[in-house]
Amino acid sequence: MNRKIKNLLSETYGSEMPERKHDFLKRISSEPVWKKLHPIESFFSAHKTMIFPVPVIMTAVSVCLLLILFSLGGKKSPKPEKPPEIIAEITTSAGKSVSTSASHKNTSGISDSYTTATHYDVIASADTTVTASVRTTASSEITESGNFEHTDVYTEPVSITSPQSTVHSFNTTESVSSLTKTTETTTSVSVYYSSFFSHTYTTADIDADNPVFYGYPDDYIFDDILKSQFSSGSPIYDYLLQNLVNMLLFEPSTAVEGEITNLTYTAYEGKPWTICEIEVTDVYHFDLCYPDNINIINTGDKINIAMPGGYMSINEYISLNPDSTLFSDWTEEQKSSSIIYEAGSNQNKPEIGDRYAYYLEPAELDMPYDRLYVRKLMCDICQFNVNDDILTSCNSFHSDFPIEKSLISDSDCWEYFCDDNSSRCIAFRDESSLLYGAFSCYSISADGKLTYLGYFTTDNGFFPFRDSKHYNLIWNENSVTVQYHTNYNHTDNDEFSAAELSIPE
Amino acid sequence: MKIEKEYDNIFRYVLYRTGNRYDAEDITQETFLKYIEHTEYHGRGNERQLLYTIARNLCIDRRRKETTEILPDDAQDRNDDIIRKIAVRQAMEHLLPEEREIIIMRLVNGENISVIAKIFNTSRFTMSRRIKAITEKLKKELGKEELI
Numbered sequence: 001m002n003r004k005i006k007n008l009l010s011e012t013y014g015s016e017m018p019e020r021k022h023d024f025l026k027r028i029s030s031e032p033v034w035k036k037l038h039p040i041e042s043f044f045s046a047h048k049t050m051i052f053p054v055p056v057i058m059t060a061v062s063v064c065l066l067l068i069l070f071s072l073g074g075k076k077s078p079k080p081e082k083p084p085e086i087i088a089e090i091t092t093s094a095g096k097s098v099s100t101s102a103s104h105k106n107t108s109g110i111s112d113s114y115t116t117a118t119h120y121d122v123i124a125s126a127d128t129t130v131t132a133s134v135r136t137t138a139s140s141e142i143t144e145s146g147n148f149e150h151t152d153v154y155t156e157p158v159s160i161t162s163p164q165s166t167v168h169s170f171n172t173t174e175s176v177s178s179l180t181k182t183t184e185t186t187t188s189v190s191v192y193y194s195s196f197f198s199h200t201y202t203t204a205d206i207d208a209d210n211p212v213f214y215g216y217p218d219d220y221i222f223d224d225i226l227k228s229q230f231s232s233g234s235p236i237y238d239y240l241l242q243n244l245v246n247m248l249l250f251e252p253s254t255a256v257e258g259e260i261t262n263l264t265y266t267a268y269e270g271k272p273w274t275i276c277e278i279e280v281t282d283v284y285h286f287d288l289c290y291p292d293n294i295n296i297i298n299t300g301d302k303i304n305i306a307m308p309g310g311y312m313s314i315n316e317y318i319s320l321n322p323d324s325t326l327f328s329d330w331t332e333e334q335k336s337s338s339i340i341y342e343a344g345s346n347q348n349k350p351e352i353g354d355r356y357a358y359y360l361e362p363a364e365l366d367m368p369y370d371r372l373y374v375r376k377l378m379c380d381i382c383q384f385n386v387n388d389d390i391l392t393s394c395n396s397f398h399s400d401f402p403i404e405k406s407l408i409s410d411s412d413c414w415e416y417f418c419d420d421n422s423s424r425c426i427a428f429r430d431e432s433s434l435l436y437g438a439f440s441c442y443s444i445s446a447d448g449k450l451t452y453l454g455y456f457t458t459d460n461g462f463f464p465f466r467d468s469k470h471y472n473l474i475w476n477e478n479s480v481t482v483q484y485h486t487n488y489n490h491t492d493n494d495e496f497s498a499a500e501l502s503i504p505e
Numbered sequence: 506m507k508i509e510k511e512y513d514n515i516f517r518y519v520l521y522r523t524g525n526r527y528d529a530e531d532i533t534q535e536t537f538l539k540y541i542e543h544t545e546y547h548g549r550g551n552e553r554q555l556l557y558t559i560a561r562n563l564c565i566d567r568r569r570k571e572t573t574e575i576l577p578d579d580a581q582d583r584n585d586d587i588i589r590k591i592a593v594r595q596a597m598e599h600l601l602p603e604e605r606e607i608i609i610m611r612l613v614n615g616e617n618i619s620v621i622a623k624i625f626n627t628s629r630f631t632m633s634r635r636i637k638a639i640t641e642k643l644k645k646e647l648g649k650e651e652l653i
């Protein structure tokens with residue numbers, strides 16, 4: 001529905017264009033101060049496919065420092081004595097063998113990227129599907145200079161299709177049984193990996209043997225997360241979760257959990273895209289979606305999610321980023337026979353078998369995939385152990401939130417309010433200081449089970465108060481009415497605002 | 506920040522604020538001249554916010570209280586396109602002036618919520634809630650105009 005409104009507004013107001021723009025820009029381009037602006041423009045032109053503003057660049061530098069701090073306390077892999085060895089065989093539906101050779105090249109420029117050169121032949125074929133897999137061994141390390149070099153391990157089969165006439169192929173050692181023709185060649189293959197922002201976060205308190213939570217914040221809340229980490233001491237996972245929840249609360253969207261069952265690397269309008277086919281394992285229910293969005297996807301469905309980023313040739317990358325200096329010292333032969341993985345705006349490289357939570361909206365892309373969505377947010381599913389109790393977060397808008405009452409401590413996150421004449425209690429999840437004004441609400445049963453009832457918000461964004469006089473609970477047969485004052489300095493005569501929350505059966 | 510793209514966005518915003526194409530062209534140019542002059546603000550990562558703030562202040566300085574309806578002068582428009590646009594503008598008139606500004610920035614120019622929040626000196630999350638409320642309000646008005 002928002003899209004309709006947006007289209008109407010764009011049609012009405014978005015078509016107005018200035019008439020004197022070009023003359024003005026031409027006039028001032030000769031002025032000295034304009035030339036000072038050009039480096040900024042050139043920088044962003046070079047990185048336009050990555051679509052990152054300056055704050056993210058600066059925070060990415062901070063991220064590197066942050067990761068150095070984390071990494072110093074963690075495990076380090078041994079430095080490889082030789083370049084990554086990748087054994088490969090080629091399989092193509094066209095049955096064409098591709099000779100390859102390997103070389104290793106260190107690169108600088110982007111602080112968290114690494115590269116090794118790869119060679120491949122471009123097979124000109126329309127709508128040809130190539131399935132192959134690439135395996136590389138690599139390691140992560142902190143170099144002596146303090147730069148973080150990140151390498152990656154991926155062993156999943158990848159499927160590359162191209163609606164255009166060019167198909168990129170890989171050499172791999174693992175034969176793919178689904179293809180009818182295979183040709184084996186053993187060579188080394190490597191891929192240039194470019195990622196402007198590809199870090200994950202862990203909290204030091206999480207038990208390393210158990211699955212941990214990685215939050216992938218959207219870029220504009222990333223700087224707040226960094227500040228929070230160092231100032232308030234809030235656990236990153238909790239902060240991220242609250243940011244995610246609050247971002248989603250105000251945008252209608254569909255939220256699902258799913259496992260990636262297939263990956264397709266393709267191109268769209270000259271840029272690399274990845275199509276993730278996922279099998280939906282759960283659908284979030286929260287009453288903030290517009291009703292017609294909630295039931296659009298069911299558990300067990302297979303849907304496709306389009307994400308910017310994927311594989312492309314170096315020459316294609318250069319043509320899209322003419323000001324880039326990344327490959328300025330490469331020979332034409334190297335450039336014409338190498339490929340790049342452009343992470344684009346993806347914070348991590350999707351792999352088959354990964355499970356994520358996705359917040360989606362229907363894709364308006366002219367791509368030949370069924371049930372195609374684009375992701376507004378993608379984050380790992382959180383699960384961690386606390387004193388042998390299981391806490392599942394990132395699912396806090398599920399109708400059931402199985403958490404032991406004993407885990408609710410005197411932290412900032414929870415408040416309890418009990419009806420004096422009833423054994424039932426209600427708990428509010430107090431949002432963090434930046435997220436004031438929205439209260440998630442749970443009921444607590446006699447056996448300590450929390451049941452999510454819904455959420456309500458104050459109109460003027462005040463903190464939820466730790467004072468029962470600001471709340472009044474009225475238990476009904478199938479619902480509870482929460483009356484609350486929005487004004488901290490309210491008088492007894494001030495009216496309550498109220499939210500009616502249903503109690504699930 | 507691409508200057509050329511931002512020029513178009515600022516122009517649309519100013520045109521909406523002033524309702525007059527000539528004034529909008531002047532103010533837009535003046536906005537960018539002021540931005541260029543103040544090199545001390547460059548490179549801080551808040552260029553878009555700065556441009557909108559300058560443009561906004563210039564519009565306020567012009568002290569235009571009333572906006573005039575601007576009909577598209579594209580003679581190729583079909584009658585129903587013109588009617589639809591008029592209906593959209595009429596629906597927008599039911600919003601408060603600041604609400605209209607916010608919606609233009611967010612849904613027409615596609616500005617980031619955090620940029621808009623900084624322009625209006627409020628938190629990102631308050632602005633998110635506000636945009637949602639404004640959208641709801643606009644939806645009702647557009648429904649009355651039978652546009653959705």
